[in-house]
Amino acid sequence: MAYKKTEQYDEQSTTGLIKNYREALSYLGEDPEREGLLKTPERVAKAMQYLTMGYQMDAKAIIESAKFHEEVSEMIVVKDIELYSMCEHHMLPFFGKAHIAYIPNGWITGLSKVARVVDVYARRLQVQERLTTQILEAMKESLNPVGVAVVIEAQHLCMMMRGVQKQNSVTTTSAFYGEFQKQATRSEFLKLIGSRLS
Structure with missing residues (x-):
């Protein structure tokens, strides 16, 4: 065929x-x-x-398509989510990984939906700082969780192949809401995304 x-x-x-x-x-x-x-x-x-197909996608609709009532109160972490985006200043790619956690408040969503939310906003002309907060806001507004945390680590071709030409630079951005604004909760999250569980 x-x-x-x-x-x-x-x-x-x-x-x-x-x-x-x-x-x-x-x-x-x-x-x-x-x-x-x-x-x-x-x-x-x-x-x-x-x-740039993210402009035609709705993050909240994606989350709510697999939204379930569960009495879970522990941290849920999805880490090492690959992301590929385009810098809106030079229209060159940046790529890396997103780490997302939330503490439910009666509602959870399918794990794959968390990764899809990253794609919704990454598949647009972006800056990493805005991408980080957009993911956090979508999770917050759709699930009304006790807390949300988002960390993105990325390499930018606009820094690697033009301008300062620093091939080994990595940019890290973070956004925290609710319980993750407390030092202990934030530290637990950062420890989890930094560990290699076996």
């Missing part, structure tokens, strides 16, 4: 992006008609729509 792609893209957006990327190649001194670049504007147009 022949391979067939099933991805769908907005036709108007794709057409407009193809035109603009073809022009951009010309402005960069390239020939958009040469063999290796003939399909590049279309590929980039589709890639950019995929990388």
